Amino acid sequence: MIRFEGVSRRYGDRAVVDRVTLEVPGGSICVLLGESGSGKSTLMRMVNRLVEPSAGRVLVDGRDVAQAEPEALRRGIGYVIQSVGLFPHWRVAENIATVPRLLGWEAARIAERVDALLALVGLDPARFRDRFPHELSGGQAQRVGLARALAADPPLLLMDEPFSALDPGTRRDLQVELRRIHARTGKTILFVTHDVEEALVLADELAVLEDGRLAARGRPAQVLETGADRTVRRLFGEESLAFHRLGTLPAARLARPEDAEDGLPVLPATASLKQALMLMLEQGTDRLAVPAEAGFPGGTLHWADLVRAA
Structure with missing residues (x-):
């Protein structure tokens, strides 16, 4: 769990971070x-x-990070950045x-961990462990960067716009991959x-x-419901708030408990209303069949109900 308590960072007269208090639940x-x-x-x-607050404090699992030795602190926190930062003359495994x-692991343990992490991020260890960074695509390099951040099994990952330089397809693939890895770890x-779209795909909070300054916080659906907030409206767009809100609601919530007609397109119960739309x-239909799944009763989703939900 991370807690920011009234933290600020000033450069001269300018406050880059201004009195932010925020709690990040563990495992989210x-x-x-x-x-x-x-x-x-x-x-x-x-x-x-990497940045020291001008005021306030930051706690990780109840401990003030200012009391920790920086290098030791960073070894216990995974860090992934946009530029990946792989060492160009070292192979992927290295x-x-x-x-x-740096932590003094034995060679056999390291080799086993490297192969396990390559498999976790969707790269075949036999094909990729001995490649150099220049032999990787952007998406592959970012997967290696994620594996490196996970190498010592840190409980906390910091990810600073890691996918922003990638093409849309690769970016979507890595968002799905990160969600899968989070579910497993x-x-x-x-x-x-x-x-905005990336935030809604990934965020629990x-x-x-x-x-x-902190303009809004909460679960994505809660933040979107506070759409009257000026900052939220500008970020999401006046006309698209409702559309984004549909991405936070499961389709099964609106499925009418009735027998689905034969031939209707099928939508998984856990899909979002945005996916249903x-x-x-x-x-070219106004109805979808929603099967019973994961505790949802299933039924038929109607266009009119979906529009009302927006």
Whole structure:
């Protein structure tokens, strides 16, 4: 668990982060969302002491990070950045093994960990462990960067716009991959982005920053429901707030408990209403069959109900 208590960071007369108090629940993905210059990266870097607060304090699992030796602190926190930062003359396996080597792990344990992590991030160990960074695509390099951050099994990951330089398809793939890895590992992740769609795909908790101040926070659906907030409206767009809100609600919530007609397109019960809307438009239908799944009763989703929900 991370807690920011009234933290500020000033450069001269300018407050880059201004009196932010925020709690990140353990085991969650908390996304810091905001425009460039909103203070989100500065706030995140206070956790591993790459930036020191001018006021306030940052606690990880109840301990003030200011009391920790910086290098030791950083070895216990995974850190992934946009530029990846792989060492160009080291092979993939050597890059991933950076922190375990510093911690004095035995060679056999390191090799086993490297192969396990490559498999976890979707790369075949036999094909990739001996490649150099210049032999990787952007998406592959970012997967290696994620594996390196996970190498010593830290309970906390900091991710600073890690996917923003990638093409849309690769970016979506890595968002799905990160969600899968989070489900398997249960790590606490603090993720910085300026991309609204990415924030909604990833966030368990959402914190919106503007001019260094915390403008809104809560679960994504809660933040969207506070759409009257000026900052939230500008970020999401007046006309698209309802559309984004649909992405936070499960389709099964609106499915009528009735027998589905034969031939209707099928939507998984755990899909979002936004996905339901896109499927209806794609298939040219006003109804979808929603099967019983994961505790949901199932039934039929109607266009009129979906529109009312928006």
